[in-house]
Amino acid sequence: MAAESGIVANAAEGSGSWTSSSGQTKLSIYPTPIPEVILLDTPSALEKRIGMVRREITGYYTGVHSKAQGIIDRWISVEEKVETRIKSFRDPTEPLNPGLLYTGISALTTSVLTRSRALPIRIFLPPTALAGAFMYFLPGTTSRVGAYTGELEERYAPRFREIRKTSIAHSGIAWERAKESAVAGRESVNKGVKSIVESIEQGTGLNLKAMGWAQEVKKEAQSVANVVQKDIKEAIESKSSSVDSEDSKRLV
Secondary structure (H helix, E strand, O other), X not given: OHHHHHHHHXXXXXOOEEEOOXXXXXXXXXXXXXXXXXXXXXXXXXXXXXXXXXXXXXXXXXXXXXXHHHHHHHHHHXXXXXXXXXXXXXXXXOOHHHHHHHHHHHHHHHHXXXXXXXHHHHHHHXXXXXXXXXXXXXXXXXXXXXXXXXXXXHXXXXXXXXXXXXXXXXXXXXXXXXXXHHHHHHHHHHHHHHHHHHHHHHHHOOOHHHHOHHHHHHHHHHHHHHHHHHHXXXXXXXXXXXXXXXXXXXXX
């Protein structure tokens, strides 16, 4: 029984021999089975390091690509908004082709004519001519641009908007007063010339009105009054521009 138990034990263990009760080992009559060889795919330290670096590079590239794509999308959105806003400025009743051409020609001509003038004239006169020509040739577009500028001022700089409106109102009042004073001065000059002519006619008996001398004197007085009115207008405009510049400096 002991021998049978040893044989069974050896057979269960899959060995090619069995042990008898006397302790002697004898070969089995069955062929010895070939043991299974299992290969384990164990990466080396270099492969692990290369894989880690590759994963880090891939993650960094993915992050950079997503950020760049986000920036591009935002830029495209800004371009679309700017394009929509610029298209909203156009007045459908005004043709842009001759208006913009005339505006550019006016600004270019002004810059050419003022190139030998003083530095302030060369700096401020061409933009002024450009704005004036734009307002003259494209009034509808100018009004839309002005309305949008007013919205921006009201949103971001309400104080500057109030100061600008006040300056414009004061300039308008000063201009109206200057016009009234110029008209009154013109009337007084005309009355003075008329009284002088009448006194000369009464003293000498000459008919100066028939001779046309009074009309010439009246034209000269009219030209003098026009020159005075022009000088007053330039002084008011320069004063209003200086007030605007001082207000902008205060805001800054």
